[in-house]
Amino acid sequence: MSDSFPLSQARVGARGVIVQVGDHGDHDEHAIELERRLLEFGLVEGARIEVLHEGGIKRDPIALRVDEAVVALRRREAASLMVRADDAA
Amino acid sequence: MTDAVLHHARIALVGNPNSGKTALFNALTGARQKVANYAGVTVERKEGMIRGASGRTMSVVDLPGTYSLRARSPDEEVTRDVVLGRFAGEASPDVMVAVADATNLRLVLRLILELKAVGRPMVLALNMYDIAERQGLRIDIEGLRAELGVPIVTTVATRKRGLDDLVAAVEAELAAQPASLPSAWTSPDAEGIRAAHREAGRIMRAHVRPPEHPDTLTGRIDSVLLHPVFGLAILLGILFVMFQAVFAWAAPLMDGIEALMAGLGGLVAAALPDNLLRSLIIDGLISGVGSVLVFLPQILILFLFIILLEDFGYMARAAFLMDRIMGGAGLHGRAFIPLLSSFACAIPGIMSTRVIDNKRDRMATILVAPLMTCSARIPVYTLIIGAFIPQQTVGGVFNLQGLVMFGLYAAGIVSALGVSFLIRRVFWRGRVEPFMMQLPAYKAPDIKNVALNLWQRAMIFINRAGRIILPLMVLIWVLSTFPYPPEGATGPAIDYSFAGMIGHAIQPLLAPIGFNWQMSIALVPGMAAREVAVAALGTVYAVGDAESATGVLASTLAAQWSLASGLAFLAWYVFAPQCAPTLGVVKRETNSWKWPIIMFVYMVALAYLAAFVVYQGARAIGWG
Ligand SMILES: Nc1nc2c(ncn2[C@@H]2O[C@H](COP(=O)(O)OP(=O)(O)OP(=O)(O)O)[C@@H](O)[C@H]2O)c(=O)[nH]1
Numbered sequence: 001m002s003d004s005f006p007l008s009q010a011r012v013g014a015r016g017v018i019v020q021v022g023d024h025g026d027h028d029e030h031a032i033e034l035e036r037r038l039l040e041f042g043l044v045e046g047a048r049i050e051v052l053h054e055g056g057i058k059r060d061p062i063a064l065r066v067d068e069a070v071v072a073l074r075r076r077e078a079a080s081l082m083v084r085a086d087d088a089a
Numbered sequence: 090m091t092d093a094v095l096h097h098a099r100i101a102l103v104g105n106p107n108s109g110k111t112a113l114f115n116a117l118t119g120a121r122q123k124v125a126n127y128a129g130v131t132v133e134r135k136e137g138m139i140r141g142a143s144g145r146t147m148s149v150v151d152l153p154g155t156y157s158l159r160a161r162s163p164d165e166e167v168t169r170d171v172v173l174g175r176f177a178g179e180a181s182p183d184v185m186v187a188v189a190d191a192t193n194l195r196l197v198l199r200l201i202l203e204l205k206a207v208g209r210p211m212v213l214a215l216n217m218y219d220i221a222e223r224q225g226l227r228i229d230i231e232g233l234r235a236e237l238g239v240p241i242v243t244t245v246a247t248r249k250r251g252l253d254d255l256v257a258a259v260e261a262e263l264a265a266q267p268a269s270l271p272s273a274w275t276s277p278d279a280e281g282i283r284a285a286h287r288e289a290g291r292i293m294r295a296h297v298r299p300p301e302h303p304d305t306l307t308g309r310i311d312s313v314l315l316h317p318v319f320g321l322a323i324l325l326g327i328l329f330v331m332f333q334a335v336f337a338w339a340a341p342l343m344d345g346i347e348a349l350m351a352g353l354g355g356l357v358a359a360a361l362p363d364n365l366l367r368s369l370i371i372d373g374l375i376s377g378v379g380s381v382l383v384f385l386p387q388i389l390i391l392f393l394f395i396i397l398l399e400d401f402g403y404m405a406r407a408a409f410l411m412d413r414i415m416g417g418a419g420l421h422g423r424a425f426i427p428l429l430s431s432f433a434c435a436i437p438g439i440m441s442t443r444v445i446d447n448k449r450d451r452m453a454t455i456l457v458a459p460l461m462t463c464s465a466r467i468p469v470y471t472l473i474i475g476a477f478i479p480q481q482t483v484g485g486v487f488n489l490q491g492l493v494m495f496g497l498y499a500a501g502i503v504s505a506l507g508v509s510f511l512i513r514r515v516f517w518r519g520r521v522e523p524f525m526m527q528l529p530a531y532k533a534p535d536i537k538n539v540a541l542n543l544w545q546r547a548m549i550f551i552n553r554a555g556r557i558i559l560p561l562m563v564l565i566w567v568l569s570t571f572p573y574p575p576e577g578a579t580g581p582a583i584d585y586s587f588a589g590m591i592g593h594a595i596q597p598l599l600a601p602i603g604f605n606w607q608m609s610i611a612l613v614p615g616m617a618a619r620e621v622a623v624a625a626l627g628t629v630y631a632v633g634d635a636e637s638a639t640g641v642l643a644s645t646l647a648a649q650w651s652l653a654s655g656l657a658f659l660a661w662y663v664f665a666p667q668c669a670p671t672l673g674v675v676k677r678e679t680n681s682w683k684w685p686i687i688m689f690v691y692m693v694a695l696a697y698l699a700a701f702v703v704y705q706g707a708r709a710i711g712w713g
């Protein structure tokens with residue numbers, strides 16, 4: 001999957017499908033909790049996302065369209081989400 | 090008789106944040122709980138009564154919104170405990186009403202699958218159906234009903250549409266008396282959540298067609314308001330205009346109220362003989378309470394701005410823009426809305442920290458919330474600014490008094506960030522908690538909601554003036570009138586009164602920060618509520634000087650205090666923890682006296698320090 005990348009590196013305009021939430025090998029309590037919260041927030045494998053906005057300082061946080069909702073997220077948490085790009089552009 | 094007959098049936102409103110649960114609750118029960126366009130408005134449960142078509146009365150519980158029963162923060166725990174019947178002496182609700190934002194169904198469908206495991210009868214309210222219709226969203230309600238196995242009604246809470254259908258559906262569930270199943274809910278693991286999402290996704294694809302005219306306006310507004318560069322500038326601009334407006338727009342109204350009070354004093358003076366009663370009414374009540382009531386227009390203008398921003402949907406954007414800055418100070422992104430609401434009053438601000446799940450993040454936010462300039466400081470600030478800062482324009486457009494006011498607010502914000510930095514980066518270093526937040530679609534503010542909110546605010550303020558300030562003013566009047574000066578005394582009578590004695594007794598302690606004895610005495614009742622200090626000054630100076638009884642307090646102060654003292658008084662009020670109800674709420678929210686005591690001590694220390702530096706500094710440059 002050479003065309004998938006962590007969401008934390010995405011720039012405004014990037015679109016794609018979430019292909020992996022959480023690092024499945026990690027059993028740290030916080031990683032497990034973060035994974036569940038991301039999932040409950042709709043950031044789940046198969047969800048379509050588009051990066052809409054980014055903050056002024058270090059481009060953080062980011063605002064995403066996730067299916068029909070818009071959510072804000074820090075890049076730090078976005079690092080646990082792998083996205084497969086939609087547009088080859 | 091069985092319990093079911095003795096007790097009212099209980100209905101709980103459950104759903105994702107910002108889906109309109111409280112709007113629905115208000116529409117059903119006639120209550121006036123706060124409704125606003127951001128997630129996390131409701132942080133505690135509220136109960137109200139409704140009567141069904143059959144005449145049966147039922148109790149309705151409004152709950153904080155949540156994405157899952159696996160509660161993480163104190164507000165979500167309330168929802169979980171009510172739904173699962175974990176509150177002592179309470180069973181699960183008889184019927185759950187799942188309130189869904191019809192335009193945003195995916196997450197609530199997953200929540201509904203979780204709720205179904207609880208095993209109570211459920212009704213699904215597809216709320217915000219007006220927006221769904223406008224967008225041309227097509228929901229196959231019959232199919233959805235069959236799929237989920239729950240009755241569905243469409244509602245528009247803000248227009249009171251669909252309420253009768255909803256109540257009828259609830260009553261039908263109650264009448265059906267379904268066997269209550271034991272709860273099969275268990276906290277889902279990641280795989281469980283994924284499986285539920287797949288199921289919700291399948292239901293969505295089968296029964297919901299994407300909207301024909303999706304909302305594009307929100308995206309277009311956001312590309313301006315969330316712009317990486319202009320976004321923050323616009324946020325600052327909005328705050329700046331807000332404080333300018335508080336001064337510029339309120340002035341004529343305030344003059345009107347002041348004239349009214351003076352006229353009232355004049356009438357009483359003409360009607361009553363010169364005796365103690367007349368002094369009590371004019372010096373104690375009219376000068377004291379009137380000096381606080383004058384600030385009503387300013388407080389309403391401030392609230393008007395905050396309510397409009399909340400209703401429009403800007404609050405979540407402001408939190409987005411401020412996240413990095415707050416994070417630099419060690420505060421959680423979700424702390425922004427509690428801190429912004431503290432501009433109105435620290436008490437709702439502190440309560441809304443319940444949306445923050447990490448205990449230390451929450452505690453840090455609670456501790457700094459009272460540093461945000463609350464509306465009770467407006468009377469103090471305005472009085473002193475009006476007395477000492479000339480009314481002039483700088484740079485062609487800015488009102489100097491408005492600028493100073495903005496500076497005082499900025500001082501509050503900067504010190505809040507500084508203190509939280511100390512707490513979270515020095516004392517309590519720890520991991521940074523995740524920040525995730527929905528950005529709701531913008532909505533045109535609802536005029537009725539805005540007007541109602543403003544009205545409530547005005548009533549709270551006037552009530553406070555009546556219930557807290559009025560009795561304190563009578564007390565201050567007594568203290569500053571008795572005992573009478575001895576025969577042949579030369580100084581003003583008030584010097585010999587109890588107030589004079591107390592003021593003179595504590596004044597040496599406050600001399601290094603430039604407070605005279607009148608200011609010192611005003612601080613004592615001012616511990617109960619900040620604006621009382623203004624009323625107390627009004628009474629102390631009115632009793633002390635018959636001439637100014639109906640005159641304007643600001644000009645008296647300008648004549649009696651040095652500029653350095655006036656500025657020191659302002660600096661004191663940026664920090665001083667002079668609000669008993671705030672300390673009480675901190676005690677309640679943290680369940681210990683430790684935190685209110687820490688808060689009190691650190692704020693008094695900061696206040697003294699700030700006033701000292703300002704007073705000595707101002708004297709050094711010749712403003713003494
Ligand atoms: N157009 C429209 N707006 C609605 C409707 N119901 C609620 N709203 C608006 O939606 C926003 C959220 O409403 P609330 O009642 O505060 O939502 P809540 O579910 O109680 O939110 P939390 O307490 O944060 O969980 C407010 O701006 C309401 O005015 C509706 O049926 N139609």
Ligand SMILES: [Mg+2]
Nearest residue numbers: 110111130131
């Ligand atoms: Mg609510």
